[in-house]
Amino acid sequence: MTDTPLLHYTLRLADTALILGHRLSEWVGHSPVIEEDLAFGNMGLDLIGQARSLYSYAGEIEGKGRDEDALAYLRDAGDYRNILLVEQPNGDFATTMVRQLLYAAFAHPYFETLTHSSDATLAAVAAKAAKEMAYHLRHSAEWTIRLGDGTDESHARAQAAVDELWPYTGEMFECDEIERALVEAGVAVDPATLRARWDKTISEVLSEATLSRPDNGYMQSGGRVGRHSEHLGHILSELQFLQRAYPGATW
């Protein structure tokens, strides 16, 4: 595989979008109310749409004839480069909503910035994604406030979700050598530049939600270079089963 930095980077963006989109789709038919069922379905669809555009582009960059389906369905866990946050289990409603907040508060400014990329395709995908992630941010922020500032039960669950997911937030701001070169070329976004904005958004939401913000202790890392938690294998076994069992099957 011709693993150029641009290919690696595009797959990181695509895998993160696909895995989070798949996680949200797991709620469909299981949400507490129909409106939230629709909301998870819609948000999942946005993310899977972003992933499709990015996989198609990754296939073009690679130039080996792999299309979006081949990249999504026929790569194993070690080849996936999504951040660990998005593969964490859905848990309860609060856990899913807080995970969405932590990611959207990062992804929204990230894609806004990526619209200035010197890479025209990434800039175009980012322009759509930025608008979509703004809605995800608003929705998940409102729910986090409602849950945190709600009953004792919802407060306790929301706080547990924040505490549990916090160690996965550091990875979003990492920039390794693969990305550093792309940042310098004006292709990729330096995530460190978004840290202050993310901190501000999250602090404001948590404070309004009467939730306490954990200290930045040890941060989990490795998803972006293919070192995943056990959860990704389980996601892929469901996501990829059909294409693995019946190669090339179509509707």
Place this chain on the structure above:
Amino acid sequence: MTATVPDHDLRERAWAAAATVCDPEIPVLGIADLGILRDIKIDNGTVEAVITPTYSGCPAMNMIALEIEVALENAGFAKPKVTTVLSPAWTTDWMTDEGKAKLKAYGIAPPAVKSGRRALFGDQSVACPHCGSSDTALISEFGSTACKALWRCKACAEPFDYFKCI
């Protein structure tokens, strides 16, 4: 097609044919009214329709592309092409006034303000498409399709879809 027909005539005919295609989720709204149909290109008598999705994951796009091909073939264009572009990103600002009026008549509140950060993070005020009251409330940020939110009217008690500003 004969080579004697000027390209701009062909383009006009092709545009008119493609514009008859409706969004399958909003059957009163043509894809030109919606701003999904971006361009018609004529190359050597071959027609290419350029469309852009409203949302990255809009599941109606495949259906719309297929229907454009059928509409163009029915209008006498052989082997039409449909191309999807992502840039510039679709915005509700492209929706025509006629389109907005059709939406409202169909019972969907059209996008109320210009897109932008204020539309996303400011307080929204949406008028009920049924009775016109502005005494309305958001039920859910996400409605029956990616492009709509779910609202209710406190005056006439009817729920309604609102076409989100992006």
